Amino acid sequence: MRGLLLLTALVATVFGQETFEGHQVLRVTAKDEVQISLLQDLAEMDMLQLDFWKEPAHPSLPVDIRVPFHSLQAAKAYLEANGIQYSIMIKDLQAVLDEEQHEMQSARSVEARNTDSYDYANYHSLSEIYSFMDMLVYENPNLVSKIQIGSSYEKRPLYVLKFSTGGSNRPAIWIDTGIHSREWVTQASGTWFAKKIVTDYGTDPALTAILNKMDIFLEIVTNPDGYAYTHSRDRMWRKTRKPNSGSSCVGVDPNRNWDAGFGGAGASNNPCSETYRGPRAHSEPEVSSIVDFVSSHRNFKAFVSIHSYSQMLLYPYGYTRTPARDQAELHALAQKAITELASLYGTRYRYGSIINTIYQASGGTIDWTYNQGIKYSYTFELRDTGRYGFILPANQIIPTAQETWLALMAIMEHTKDNVY
Amino acid sequence: MSWFVYATVTLLSLVQGNPTVKSSQQQAPPTAEQSVGYVQQQQSTLEYNNMEPKPALTPAEAMPVEELNPSHYPARRAAHVAQHYLNTQHGSPFKLLGVDRVVSATSEEIAGVGMKYVVVFALKEMITNEPMGQCSAEVLYPIGEEQAPPQVQCSCEGLLHIDTKAQEEALYQQLKASDSLVSGHNIPDSYGFIAPEMKPFWHLGGVASSFVMLKESNESTLYNMAQVVNVTQQESQNKELTFQYHVLLHEMVSQEIIHWKLLVAWCPAEGVRVLQTEWQPKCHHCVAPPSNTTLTLYSTS
Numbered sequence: 001m002r003g004l005l006l007l008t009a010l011v012a013t014v015f016g017q018e019t020f021e022g023h024q025v026l027r028v029t030a031k032d033e034v035q036i037s038l039l040q041d042l043a044e045m046d047m048l049q050l051d052f053w054k055e056p057a058h059p060s061l062p063v064d065i066r067v068p069f070h071s072l073q074a075a076k077a078y079l080e081a082n083g084i085q086y087s088i089m090i091k092d093l094q095a096v097l098d099e100e101q102h103e104m105q106s107a108r109s110v111e112a113r114n115t116d117s118y119d120y121a122n123y124h125s126l127s128e129i130y131s132f133m134d135m136l137v138y139e140n141p142n143l144v145s146k147i148q149i150g151s152s153y154e155k156r157p158l159y160v161l162k163f164s165t166g167g168s169n170r171p172a173i174w175i176d177t178g179i180h181s182r183e184w185v186t187q188a189s190g191t192w193f194a195k196k197i198v199t200d201y202g203t204d205p206a207l208t209a210i211l212n213k214m215d216i217f218l219e220i221v222t223n224p225d226g227y228a229y230t231h232s233r234d235r236m237w238r239k240t241r242k243p244n245s246g247s248s249c250v251g252v253d254p255n256r257n258w259d260a261g262f263g264g265a266g267a268s269n270n271p272c273s274e275t276y277r278g279p280r281a282h283s284e285p286e287v288s289s290i291v292d293f294v295s296s297h298r299n300f301k302a303f304v305s306i307h308s309y310s311q312m313l314l315y316p317y318g319y320t321r322t323p324a325r326d327q328a329e330l331h332a333l334a335q336k337a338i339t340e341l342a343s344l345y346g347t348r349y350r351y352g353s354i355i356n357t358i359y360q361a362s363g364g365t366i367d368w369t370y371n372q373g374i375k376y377s378y379t380f381e382l383r384d385t386g387r388y389g390f391i392l393p394a395n396q397i398i399p400t401a402q403e404t405w406l407a408l409m410a411i412m413e414h415t416k417d418n419v420y
Numbered sequence: 421m422s423w424f425v426y427a428t429v430t431l432l433s434l435v436q437g438n439p440t441v442k443s444s445q446q447q448a449p450p451t452a453e454q455s456v457g458y459v460q461q462q463q464s465t466l467e468y469n470n471m472e473p474k475p476a477l478t479p480a481e482a483m484p485v486e487e488l489n490p491s492h493y494p495a496r497r498a499a500h501v502a503q504h505y506l507n508t509q510h511g512s513p514f515k516l517l518g519v520d521r522v523v524s525a526t527s528e529e530i531a532g533v534g535m536k537y538v539v540v541f542a543l544k545e546m547i548t549n550e551p552m553g554q555c556s557a558e559v560l561y562p563i564g565e566e567q568a569p570p571q572v573q574c575s576c577e578g579l580l581h582i583d584t585k586a587q588e589e590a591l592y593q594q595l596k597a598s599d600s601l602v603s604g605h606n607i608p609d610s611y612g613f614i615a616p617e618m619k620p621f622w623h624l625g626g627v628a629s630s631f632v633m634l635k636e637s638n639e640s641t642l643y644n645m646a647q648v649v650n651v652t653q654q655e656s657q658n659k660e661l662t663f664q665y666h667v668l669l670h671e672m673v674s675q676e677i678i679h680w681k682l683l684v685a686w687c688p689a690e691g692v693r694v695l696q697t698e699w700q701p702k703c704h705h706c707v708a709p710p711s712n713t714t715l716t717l718y719s720t721s
Contacts, residue, residue, distance in 0.1 A: 393612030
């Protein structure tokens with residue numbers, strides 16, 4: 001059966017037939033020769049485009065027929081009118097094929113040999129993403145380099161991809177994904193962004209102009225320990241994996257661990273909490289590595305930290321209701337960015353300060369970066385709004401990445417055009 | 421301080437009524453004397469959850485009505501509560517309702533009673549992605565130390581337009597006729613994948629979760645169902661089909677993943693009923709259920 005279905009899919013691809021959406025497979029049991037003959041007549045009706053998987057041969061031997069969606073009514077009416085018994089063996093053939101394809105994918109993930117054959121429409125293991133980074137650098141040595149900014153608690157390397165066309169410590173844009181490990185669409189999008197940058201440099205005028213003036217730094221797996229844990233043990237893991245002394249609970253929320261309003265309302269002091277701030281600001285190596293990198297670089301002009309889910313574009317502050325000094329400009333730019341985002345698939349985003357739009361949160365990343373003087377500090381919450389939540393279907397990765405990229409471009413272009 | 425793991429067994433026999441029929445188990449709408457400020461509406465889509473008569477209010481006790489920004493979280497959370505309520509009333513394996521967009525909202529503190537939100541939002545049927553027109557909801561978060569469920573009144577213009585009777589009946593008959601009991605786990609799986617035949621049970625889990633999410637909601641929470649960990653069909657004692665569910669709820673403000681076990685009954689005629697609910701501790705060796713410290717503390721520093 002499985003082989004037959006795979007063959008069907010293969011044949012369909014070869015012959016350019018796109019889909020078996022809505023096609024049903026009926027199992028028909030003819031009770032006598034008369035009914036066999038009627039089925040043979042049915043087979044002759046070319047316009048129905050029926051596909052007999054098992055030909056009518058003998059009464060009481062099942063006859064399997066694949067019926068295209070548009071012929072379902074007619075085919076069933078014919079069977080019923082002639083008193084021929086049938087059952088629906090497969091209600092939606094495409095769904096079954098999708099499931100099989102999915103099973104094949106998750107069963108044996110074959111490593112891609114280059115970034116063109118990498119499957120951007122799927123979620124990958126940590127090692128696959130690390131391999132991707134190396135392949136990208138290898139293929140684009142003049143544009144991309146890989147920097148290790150530190151190590152995670154469990155000693156995994158923290159890698160940042162640097163996209164640069166030269167210069168010396170040019171004004172820079174930072175993008176991070178995966179700081180919360182369960183937000184898988186973000187790491188997947190980060191991978192897509194990396195490929196997008198190398199593809200568009202030299203071909204897309206806007207991106208080329210940005211890279212001719214500025215550098216882009218992209219940390220795809222900002223919390224690798226957490227990410228590994230979501231694959232091996234708990235898909236819903238959010239925090240780092242550092243043990244907490246005096247508690248059996250593990251991990252610190254890396255987005256409550258920054259030195260901005262640290263200790264105030266909007267984070268927990270309970271190690272068992274998902275929003276545990278940690279014993280002190282920057283206690284987590286995943287956070288301190290970025291702090292050290294940004295501090296020593298001294299020339300970041302935009303900082304974007306990407307999360308999911310909720311479909312929001314947020315700017316500081318999270319720890320206080322006091323509006324950011326640049327609130328008006330940040331608000332206007334956010335509006336522009338989400339308008340660009342919506343232009344692709346109509347995905348609706350809300351935008352505003354963190355504390356107004358989502359909740360009070362202290363010790364957050366972009367509150368710290370903004371207070372360091374990095375004006376264009378934004379946090380994204382990607383798809384969706386709660387239906388799938390953290391476990392967004394893989395077939396939404398690319399649409400999410402594509403639309404988000406438009407918003408990122410708006411922010412990066414504005415940064416380039418508004419030197420400060 | 422040591423905490424004890426506890427299980428809450430609640431009998432929630434909330435009957436889901438057909439929108440055109442008023443169930444006799446529902447309480448009569450509050451009269452004008454009992455609830456100043458609640459608008460009486462005669463549309464057949466209006467339904468009330470169990471409301472106790474409220475003490476009469478004189479106009480002097482009413483506080484100013486505050487206009488809310490529809491894209492800020494207070495309005496959003498209130499609309500979400502109305503969404504949970506609507507799903508307890510109308511949800512099924514083939515019908516799941518969601519807030520598409522908040523249009524407008526106000527809040528008002530009612531002294532001695534609680535916070536009343538009035539929210540107008542665009543409704544969507546989540547399975548077909550069909551817009552369903554607008555809803556107007558009143559959500560009252562009761563005052564008090566302990567969690568008490570919000571009181572919801574909601575009227576929607578488009579609810580009657582979705583007809584899922586045929587699909588529900590087909591599934592019901594299929595399950596009744598089957599020799600084996602349905603079961604599934606990790607719906608969706610880590611990759612967001614759901615086997616097509618499991619989708620109705622995912623939706624049913626969402627509807628059942630709505631009963632808990634409604635009950636657990638307050639001004640500082642926003643709930644979604646994150647995943648069905650497992651669902652096991654039970655032997656049927658009567659015309660209803662029964663399912664044991666283990667679901668994960670995601671609470672956005674605390675970011676916690678909360679485990680609940682639910683015993684759910686369904687048939688097309690009666691709709692979805694949740695017979696038992698049981699909170700599951702996060703992990704057996706955890707010291708304490710995490711407290712929600714992101715409560716309404718708006719520091720003005």
